[in-house]
Amino acid sequence: MGCGRVGSTLARGLEVRDHSTAVIDQNPDAFRRLGPSFTGSTVTGRGFDREVLKRAGIETADAFAAVSSGDNSNIIAARVAREQFGVTNVVARIYDPGRAEVYERLGIPTVATVTWAADQVLRRLVPKGDEPLWRDPSGTVRCDQMLAPSPWIGRPVREMQDGTGGRISHLTRLGTGLIPERETIVQEGDLVSIFMLEQDSDAVLARFHNGPTDEER
Known part of the structure; x- marks a missing residue:
């Protein structure tokens, strides 16, 4: 879910590794980021809507990534995929580090992009070995x-x-x-x-x- 820079890069990376992929986004223009060589399916709609998820093939999915720009949308979609459709391999991108920690404790793997990016920049600013x-x-x-x-x-x-x-x-x-x-x-x-x-x-x-x-x- 989410066809921004992260979502489109992730989808292409999965396809290169011979995985079949469906991409969900509210904005149909976002699918242009996938490029003309992308052979997976695209579904326009909200990624936490059950019917939209079904159209994307959630009922037979091995994994689900929620990487839209909204924390709330990502965590709701991740929970729907796991709790209502039984997808065990679920990950959500979360911007708020505090929320990321809470959801990790609830058993929902998260990628805290702000914390990760800040740590990477900090490691390059401070003396080597401090971070x-x-x-x-x-x-x-x-x-x-x-x-x-x-x-x-x-x-x-x-x-x-x-x-x-x-x-x-x-x-x-x-x-x-x-x-x-x-x-x-x-x-x-x-x-x-x-x-x-x-x-x-x-x-x-x-x-x-x-x-x-x-x-x-």
Whole structure:
């Protein structure tokens, strides 16, 4: 639902990946954004209207994305798709960060575009490393990506993870992503992606940069 810049880009991206797609928008002129090569269906109407959703094929849909410009419309449509039509894979774009957190707690996955955009801009404004790579909508969990400090070079991921209290999700080595085993040896130049609770971040990051303790060495 929604054929603005996000919706049209999403629809084309799904089609390129061989998914059949239906796009709903109140304004029929919006479908021009899909381009002449788009082969999916287009439905004019309100995306939270049951009959409009049925015309778009909601009864056999595997997933539903509500990405219009209105928070209320998106959340209503997402709830109708999930609760009345049984679509389990539903996501809603929400501009208001406070609402996004509430709906996440209700079990409706949201993309808080304002929070995400602000975080991305902030990461480029402040000194490198001051802001995380990613933070979940509730602000509870964060992911930081940093070069492996020299004290950890030559040591297994297991020691880094146990020593810092964070969780190493992956390494980027020579430009290629790598999901490490516990015994994978950290090499010079590795970019380490580490998840942690926001409340523990000061301690985790300090242990990450300081390296193993004397006992661990």
